[in-house]
Structures are given as structure tokens and as C-alpha cells.
Amino acid sequence: MSGLVRNTTGGAHIEIEGPAQAVTQFLEAMERHPPPRARMTSIRVSERPTLGRKGFHIQPSDAGDTRSALIPADIATCTECLADIAEPRNRRYRYPFTNCTACGPRFSIVEDLPYDRGNTTMRDFIMCSACQAEYDDPRDRRFHAQPNACPQCGPRLSYVGGTRAAAKDHEALVRAAELLRAGGILALKGLGGFHLMVDARDEAAVARLRRRKGREAKPLAIMAPNLAAAEELCSLSSAERHFLCSPEAPIVLLHRHPRASIAHAVAPGNPYLGVMLPYTPLHHLLLGQLNFPVVATSGNRSEEPMCFENEVALVALDGIADGFLLHDRPIARPVDDSIVQVVLDEAMVLRRSRGYVPLPIELPLPASRVLGYGGHLKATISFSLGRNAFISQHLGNLESAESLEAYQQTLGDLPRLYGQPPVRGVCDLHPDYASTRKAEAANDRLFKVQHHVAHVLSVMAEHQLTGPVLGVSWDGSGYGPDGTVWGGEFLAVSGTSYSRVAHLRPFSLPGGEAAVREPRRSALGMLFEVFGSQGLTMAGLPPLTSFEEMDLRVLGRALERGVNTPRTTSCGRLFDGLSSLLGLRQTARFEGEAAMNLEFALPEHEVPDAYPFQLEEEGSGLVLNWEPMLRTMLVDIEGSADRRLMAARIHNTMVAMIVAVVCRRPEDTLILSGGCFQNRYLLAHTVKALRDSGRRVFWNQSTPVNDGGISLGQVMAAALGQAESGAVAHGLVAQPDYVDGASLERRRPLTTVATESGGMPCA
Secondary structure, eight states: EEEEEEETTEEEEEEEEEHHHHHHHHHHHHHHSSOOOOOOOOOOOOOOOOOOOOOOEEEOBBOOSSOOOOOOOOOOOOHHHHHHHOOTTTTTOOOOTOOTBBBBTTTTOOOOOOOOOOBBOOOOOOOOOOHHHHHOTTTTTTTTOTTTTOOSSOOEEEEOOOOSSSSHHHHHHHHHHHHHHOOEEEEESSSEEEEEEETOOOOHHHHHHHHHHHSSSOOEEEEEEHHHHHHEEEOOOHHHHHTTTSOOOEEEEEEEEEEEOGGGGGSSOOOOOEEEEOSHHHHHHHHHHHHHOEEEEEEEETOOOOSSHOOOOOHHTTTBBEEEEESSSSSSOOOOOOOEEEETEEEEEEEOOOTTTOOOOOOOOOOEEEEEEOOOOSBBOOEEETTEEOOOOOBOOOOSHHHHHHHHHHHHHHHHHHTOOOEEEESSSSTTTTHHHHHHHOOOEEEOOOHHHHHHHHHHTTOOOOOOOEEEEEEEEEEEESSEEEEEEEEEETTTTEEEEEEHHHHHHHHTHHHHHHHHHHHHHHHHHHGGGGGOOTTTTHHHHHOOOOHHHHHHHHHHHHHSSSSOHHHHHHHHHHHHTTTSOOOOSTTTTTHHHHHHOOSOOOOOOOOOEEEEEETTTEEEEEEHHHHHHHHHHTTTTOOOHHHHHHHOOOOOOHHHHHHTTSSSSEEEEEEGGHHHHHHHHHHHHHHHOEEEEOOOSSOOGGGGGGHHHHHHHHHHHHHHHHHHHHHHSOTTTHHHHHHHOOOOOEEEOOOOOOBOOOO
16 A cells, blocks of 8 residues: 555545455454544545555644644653653663654744644754654654754753752752752642642642632642542542543542641642542643642742743742743643543533644534634633634633633634634623623624523534523523623523523522622522511521621612612522531632532431422423522521431522422423533432433533533534524524513412422422
């Protein structure tokens, strides 16, 4: 056989000629046994006259007009490259930038298509003769490995910090290890940006990192030297072990051993640890020197973007880091670590970034050049070409000027890489989201999709569903078209329309956004909703005793007068209020802390019973009234009931609420999305209860269940609009019978429900 191959912006172009049987066998082998980490999206075959070629040739890449080739994701170091850096006789012994076609940097270094060395940040590192020979040899595993390098021709390490002179190469690594052993804070430039590192066993060092970084209590990720070390710290299921050791190498949330030798300050009050393994030769070499776990958190000050350029990091992280381990390979774009948790033996990607981005999600319907602007927290953007939706790396919260600048750069990055400017945009309904304002300023052909609808659509996109579906969208907040704050929604989606068919009973949030930081305010709103002003005088309740008397009176008057007390159906705020009432958390140090505390209060054994609630009619929809649960809880609190049992009953009640609504709906396909379903117990028990009722259940797995998936849902809205009308509809349109939640008087009780086993049978 003979022929040629070349990279194009549309994929690999191969011409093969030879006996018919040999050509057929080649095609079958390519489809069944592709190269490691290759992803075949389609194979198109056409016949041409033979040319009588001799041998097989690699031609220069073709930078054509149409760009559809996939950009590969960054890949963790393979076992063969690890063997190279561990072998003293190998020319790459201890070389921290070793890679091959099966591993190494990809998305973090590519600047243009096609993916050739000249279009990456490796262009200025001219290969030595030995590396060039590997690159040119089809029998070598570094054959056309674009980042191929060695100590003679590739990137180099340097260390700066303290009073000693700067160090290079292996001496730089030794200095970094010395700093960490001495309790210092290291800023390490890795694959997609900087990590801040410190000995994870050293309580004082971790506390100092928190203080300098401005991260009071939010859990910090750790990097264990190897799998055996991770298993000493945490219990691992086979699925968790698989993802921890996978080529994507994400942070995996693992159940920590009670006596794990990790500083309490790493994840205070949290039964889980976010653990990852070394995923570059640099990390392997450093952790091999240390042989103890280190904190490896994003290299930034809290609420700012991760640093990825040496000059910026030396300024921005000055005063945080005691030393800097740098290298001279430029990073094209920052790519943070991905985060995964395992529920029902399936992965849930909670933060989709390194290892997963920019591999596309295949849509069930095409969406032509649509840009999804995402949300405000855990921001991402999505860009679609045909059936492929490309989700950006995690961009964080759009709270600072620096974050907005990084977001703006990413808005142009993906469309530019594919040479296909967007022709239409989709954003959130919320007028004050920074992403909405950017969309309004940049895109004339813009339509808006309600936040919780986008959550549902993100699952539909991921699982190739076109509807009709019933989506349960539970999170902290989203702008509702009725002017209230949504967050506990049941949405029937069909075609380009949706109906809000049920929701949690609304209550008022004294101080509005302040309730996110103070769960006790949610508790006040719940008490006022049920008992009026007398609810704020109940003796001994934790949220009431946590306020100064004057502050409590002021908030009480605000609730009575309806001043700065927006109405909400938010499940997240409901969880916050319940956590506050149990005395678990009155003020939150980071987003979702109170709800996490409620989940962490669950007992290890199963508790079968739940609190009562009412399912009521309101207009053409249903309202889940949590008042019976609150009243019964207060009796338990007064009787000093076990908080762990109460936490279990609360969770079982929430599961039962979902089942109660589902049992009254005709949809066979159910969707669970929104940040509340990061709660493992809530998700797992809801899925089991719904499956027991005979329904099909889907939730976010490859895409974030939190707001990191919103941009994908926005693109999916455009795909549904194009399929429905041949042109994009003006968002997914709310049918006129949606429930506005504004009137309690129209409610008609259907039933009071008290359940066992966290669910109820469908009648």
C-alpha cells in the first residue's frame, strides 16, 4: 500500500492506494483501532483513480477555509513518558516537559488551526536533530507530536524567590521542593496556569495560604504523589479510581478517611477531599521529591482569574507566594483543573476544563454558528458549528474587572480558532448579568433564554434529547419572567416552548442578595411566610438568636412592608434556611456552604421517613408547600431531636416532592439539573425513586449541573428554534399558562403527603 496524509482544518486527509482487500482492512482498522486519544467523529470515503505512488508520505498541512477539525484537549503524562523521565540513561531523564502523541499539552498551547507546531506556543523551540528524527519517524511514538522537546531544545525551568540567586532546570526543582518542605508557599507554573502550593499536612502553612489568598473557608484541592498516597487519605470506589487515573486527570471529590493526615484547614468541616494526581512530568518530578500531598489551588487571589503568564504572576502573586517555579513555554490560554464527583457509579463533571475542553458535545440538532454567553457565576461560553457545541474552559465568577477581561477574551477565542464568527447569540434573561450586558453590546441577532430552562436544555443537549421532557431545575437563583427569583422549578419543555407546571412555595428574602451570604435571612423569610411577624419572636431558634435585636427589628419591618424583600421559589435558599434553622450555618463564607453543611449532616445509615408537605393547585399548575415540613421541624427542634435525623428527613422530603409532581405529569422523560443536584444524596435518591416509578431520568454528567452548563443550554435553545421554524425563535417562549407564584389565595390543596423511603408510589 502507498499514499499520503496531511492535516487540514477540516480533519485528517488520507489517500491510500493498493489492493482492494488491503484498503478495506485499513479502513476497518482505522475505525476500530484508532490511535491513542484519537476521536473519530466521521469518516468520509470517496474513490479516485490510482496514481501509482510509491511509499507513504506526510504532506504539509492545508489551512483551508472550512474549519471543522477538533482541537485536542490537554492529556496527562502517559506511562511510557514517565518511564523516560525516571531512567538515568534516557536523554529525557528528569526533563519536566517530556511528552509524546499519547500525552502532553494541546489546547493550552494551540493558537490556530490546523494543529501543527507552527500554530502553537512551541513554534520558537526549534527541535534538535534527535527530536526531529523522532518527529519524522512513523515508527516512533513521538511521530508528529507537536510539543516534542528535550533538554537540548525545549522549554526550561527556573526558580526565583528569597535571597538566593535564581536557579535553573533541576536545581530549580530542588529549590521549590525545599521551600515546600520548610512550610513555604510555592507558585508553580503548570500546564494551563499557576498553582499555589503548600504542604497539605501543615496546619499553619495552609492557614497562611488562606489568609494571603483571601479564601476563608472554601475547600482547597490537594495533589497526592501517587494513587497509593491518595488511597491512604480517602476511600475510593473502582469508578473514582478510574477517573482519578484517567488521561483527563481531574480533581475527584473523595470521601476522606477520618484520620487522614491532612490539615483541617484544607477542607474545614467537609467529609470530602478534592484530590488529583500529578498530570505533567513537572508535577510528577516535584511530588516525587516531596513524597507528601500538597495543596494545589488556582494561582490567583480570590475572585480573580488564574494567572498564566510569568510577568503577570510575579506581580499578582507577590505577597502570596514565597517562591516561583517558572518555565518559558508560553500558555495560549488559562485552563483550570476540572472537577468530577461520582454518583451512582457515573461521573458528574462539576467543572469542565483541563482534559475535557475543547472536545465538543454533540447536539441532537444542528445549530449554525451560535454563541451562548452563559451566566454570571461559574461562567462558560459555548460556540456551535453544526452538531458540535464547543464549551469553553471554566472562567469563574464575573465579579471583577479582571474576570470580565478574561471572559471577553474567551468570547473571541473559540470562534476565532474555527474561523467562523458567530451569526447569532443567546444569553440569560437577567438584565444585570455581566454576560447579558456583553451579549447586548456585541450581538444584534440576540435572543434570551430563561435561566432554568437553559439548565434543562443543557441536559437535553448532552443526552441527545429533543423533547418533550419534564425538567426539575433546582438551584440558588435565576431571573423569572414574572419578576420573582426562580430556583425551585418544574418545566415542561416541548419544541420551542415551555410551561412552568410546578414550583416550590415562594417566600421573601429580606435584603435580597444579602441572603446568599447570610442563610439566616432565608430562615427569617420562611418564618415570616408561615407565621407572620410572630415567627420572628420564637424563642431559642438559632437564626433569631444570631441577630442583634436592632437588626432583627429592622428586617422584620422590611418584611412587613415588603421593602427590599424579593419573592423567591429558590430551592437553594430553602436549603439555606433549613440549614440555618438546624443551627448549622448562619453566615456563609462561600457560595452554597449552608446547603453543603446540611448535606454533610446526613447520618451514615439510611433514614426512611420524611416530613409532611402539601401539593396544591394554583391556576393550571402545582405548588409544593413546605409549610407542614417547617411546622413539624420546629416541633423536632423544640424537642431537641437529633439533627442528623432531621437532615435526613429534610432530604427525603425534597425527593418526595419531586416524585409527587412527576406522578401527576404525563412526561416519560425526566431531567434533573441545577446546582442543588450537586448534592449526592438528593440526586441519587431522586434518580432511584423516579426509576422505581418507571420513568427515564437524565442529568448532567459530561457537562456541569451548575451554572457552568448554562451556555450549552443556550446553544441548545437555538438548535430547537432552527429545527422548529428554520430560523431561530425568540428564545424558548413561555406558554401563557405558566404559574406566576404571586397569589396564595388561588391555591387549592390536593393532598398532604408524608412518605417513607424518600419517595412515593405513582397512583
